[in-house]
Amino acid sequence: MTFVKLLLSFAPWIAFLIIARDTLHRVEIGLVAALILSVVMAMLKLHRGIIMYVGVTFFTGATIAVLGFHNMWTIRHLGVLANGALAIGSWVTLLIGRPFTLDYARQHTDPAKWHDPVFIRVNELLTSVWAATFTANTAIAWVLMKHLIPEWVCHAASYTTLIAAAAFTSWYPAHLRKRAARAQQVAPEPA
Template identity: 35%
Template sequence: MSILLAFAPFIVFAAVDRLVGPTEGLVAGALTSLALLVRDWVSPGRTPKLLEIGTALLFGGMALYAVLGNPDWSIMAVRLRVDAGLLLIVLGTLAIGRPFTQQYAREKVPAAYWDSSSFRQTNTVITAVWALAFLVMVLADLVLLYMPDVHPRVGIIATVLALVGAIKFTGWYPERAKHPAPG
């Protein structure tokens, strides 16, 4: 469940963006990100996660630019930047060999398994699926940004299906990886 809470800044951003505007959404996302980081710093047994640090930097930087630079961004252009930033964060964790899901999994899996190839491989696969979901979101944003005749519902459906698919896969795959089908 804590992995889903890590996406709270994106949910807050999307809600505030839709109700009030993109700059306010970015500020709300930044404040939510900072609240999650503070929670991890002050809670015993918790540490800030790569995803949460990256999210705070993403929203904080974009909010600062939006407030000080007053860019002329459309809502879709802001969403594209946010989704692309999230994709880059996730790909970055894969590139450095520390899939973002691994930090969340360590909160539930005994330390004796952390160095196993199975644990590392499972987290790499799950993180790659999340990267794929975020890529789908970026592609949907691009379609809506550059093909204005496409109904916005297409982007919403693509986003929902990508996120639901990643969430379901995250719940299903660890057990599947533990007990592969006989072959």
């Protein structure tokens, strides 16, 4: 998965992260923007699979709770809830045997390889990395909400885990392809 496609797949969450800062008004705008992006991307099939449903469900519920009911508990816990929704969604895809990264990896993989055990294992690993990242960010969001450590430390830790997961997601499949190509070059000819 290319870095740009990866960013695109998380566009609603990224928009929410960027917009929903500091004021209730910005949180409301961020929720509406993320909900609209989630729905439009789902309709255009730019966003797919369980993570799409997690996004649409989360942003619909959070938008109703915040805009419709001005639910302060939801507002206070929004960071924990958002990261927790992504973590749960990611872990569920692993538990049901359909790692969410498969939906994106299949876009640029020969259909003949879709059921290859290596292809499946790579996507299980990539989804596990994301699930662990979202789980860590859920804990970081909780620490931030409780003001247990400085805000900048929480943000630095959160962004670092996300960047590391994105970098690994881009690097690892390319690394495996290069390794397989090298192995083919040095493989002896059958007698």
